[in-house]
Amino acid sequence: MTSEDVLEVFREAGALLEGHFILSSGRRSPVFLQKALVFSRPDLSARLCAALAERVKAEFGQIDVVAGPAVGGIIPGYELARQLGCRAIFAERSDGKLSFRRGFSIEDGERVLVAEDIVTTGLSFRETVEALDALPGEVVGGSCIIDRSNGAADVGCKLVSLAQVDFPDYAADDLPPELEAIPAIKPGSRGLA
Template identity: 40%
Template sequence: MENTNKLIIDTLKESEAVLEGHFLLSSGRHSDKYCQCAKLLQYPDKAEKVLKFVADKLRDLDFDMVVGPAMGGIVVAYELARQLKKPGIFAERQEGTMTVRRGFNIKKGQKVIISEDVITTGKSSLEVAKVIEKLGGEVVGLCCIVDRRDNSIEMPYPIYSAVKLEVKSYDKKDCPLCKAGLNYIKPGSRNIK
């Protein structure tokens, strides 16, 4: 396990997917580190190698399809679906609300894995879970490249990740980087204030 984690972390660093600075996360929280997995996903060979660790964890699960929230989960859903020979689709925001469209559908009783690039609070995954359940599907788990949840954040579904990174995040009012006067950057895709 330790060698696996080192291989994954080295691959993330090699592709510049782990950044340091002051970041406004899509959850609205602040952090001194940011996982920009899009940097990893631009290299199909590296993405395949890292996501194989996730695929191996999912291989014996009973599920029918992979659904990735746009943007970060789209390529992850595709690659996991490819490796596991399952359908892979994505959910996206339409007028601020997560939805399944573009002719994609989830049939009543279908078992679904939700894929993300990074899980920090799980907000996007939980929004997609509501959509899946409203359509009659059953969420059997969440998966991601990087699980960077704080230990206080519990999820109602099991999480299957390539690696778990301990990265501190802060509410804006408690952020030591803000208090030090450091400007933040917002590298994520969700519109937040």
């Protein structure tokens, strides 16, 4: 599956949006990937995660646990784990920090893959890797459906993506005139109560 194939799946779900968007990082972009629309469709989730699972197996080998951040990493992490034949767990924010709760555990020697839907700055991804550092097991690498940073984000481990894109993004105080003329909306999940 190519990057364009992945974007076509997002188009099929009505999830590739154009306008003026506030990203979870606070930066602004004329393009937003509303991944919730993709992951609300099991057929599309399975198609994307099956292709990603093949890349993960080729790069990292056997995986015992897939771990992702809530909210964005829950569905793709679960489906990727299903495709890989292993367990899925997720980290949640507690007192401003990601941690694994709900009885989730990792055993000594288990090989852990971090999974995320879309990587932009890599912040949630790095926070998940940090939360895993408190547990036994070995983080062997990470995965995402779309790397919006086009390989530039520091995620704290080696990253395998299904697609890499380079959509423009801007500081809020340095917008091009075409974005300044459009009201900004914040459709993402960061900051959910």
